[in-house]
Amino acid sequence: MSSLGARIGPSILNADLSQLHEESQKLLDNGADYLHLDVMDGTFVPNLTFGHPVVKCLRNKIKDAFFETHMMVQNPAQWIEPMADAGVQQYTFHIEPVIDAVPMVCRKVREAGMKVGLAIKPGTPVDAVEKYIAIADMVLVMTVEPGFGGQKFMADMMAKVQWLREHYPSLDIEVDGGVGLGTIDQCAKAGANMIVAGTAIIRADDQAAVIRDLRRSVQSAIGQ
Numbered sequence: 001m002s003s004l005g006a007r008i009g010p011s012i013l014n015a016d017l018s019q020l021h022e023e024s025q026k027l028l029d030n031g032a033d034y035l036h037l038d039v040m041d042g043t044f045v046p047n048l049t050f051g052h053p054v055v056k057c058l059r060n061k062i063k064d065a066f067f068e069t070h071m072m073v074q075n076p077a078q079w080i081e082p083m084a085d086a087g088v089q090q091y092t093f094h095i096e097p098v099i100d101a102v103p104m105v106c107r108k109v110r111e112a113g114m115k116v117g118l119a120i121k122p123g124t125p126v127d128a129v130e131k132y133i134a135i136a137d138m139v140l141v142m143t144v145e146p147g148f149g150g151q152k153f154m155a156d157m158m159a160k161v162q163w164l165r166e167h168y169p170s171l172d173i174e175v176d177g178g179v180g181l182g183t184i185d186q187c188a189k190a191g192a193n194m195i196v197a198g199t200a201i202i203r204a205d206d207q208a209a210v211i212r213d214l215r216r217s218v219q220s221a222i223g224q
């Protein structure tokens, strides 16, 4: 994934998970650039989703899409090898539960052959992640409290995105939570280039049109 391309990665969290393969394939057929797979452990966040066995089954059905796992888990180091084995290409984990061990987790993710994404919750300041940017491929600025889809976009998170873009012009910056056609321009203007959207795409009558319009907004902001 090249730096600073506009990329749209739908979250399948609010899809019909009994139809995970079909829903995922539909998103890719409708123009998704990658799949954002939300993994929750019931401890770091008060919700449960799925783990590496389900991701592996999905990979067996979908051979060529880029899989990012958004690891909302208390112990991200625990799931690195199983997720790599399941065919994940980018392992995005929250720095909050491992704040003293971020370099070690990054190194293990890379040794397992995956890209490194560093995620921060709304209450985590951007300087908490800044010192690790050199050893990461992407920073995810959460625009809702992690744990659930369908929440309201937190516009005040745009200051973090803007700061990151000003200081790191070629960094991949992802936003996640409450992003849709009504909020994408704020994200794009602030400098996000990797866009996660769940409800806005999953519930759309015309998924392809929403994905196209999200991408256009980012492309026009970055002059692509």
Ligand SMILES: O=C(CO)[C@@H](O)[C@H](O)COP(=O)(O)O
Pocket (backbone or CB within 6 Å): 011, 013, 014, 036, 038, 070, 072, 144, 145, 146, 147, 148, 149, 150, 151, 176, 177, 178, 179, 196, 197, 198, 199, 200
């Ligand atoms: O990580 C999360 C929630 O914790 C997200 O990926 C959401 O699942 C995105 O869903 P919407 O907010 O776009 O509905």
Ligand SMILES: [Co+2]
Pocket (backbone or CB within 6 Å): 011, 036, 037, 038, 070, 176, 196
């Ligand atoms: Co997510």
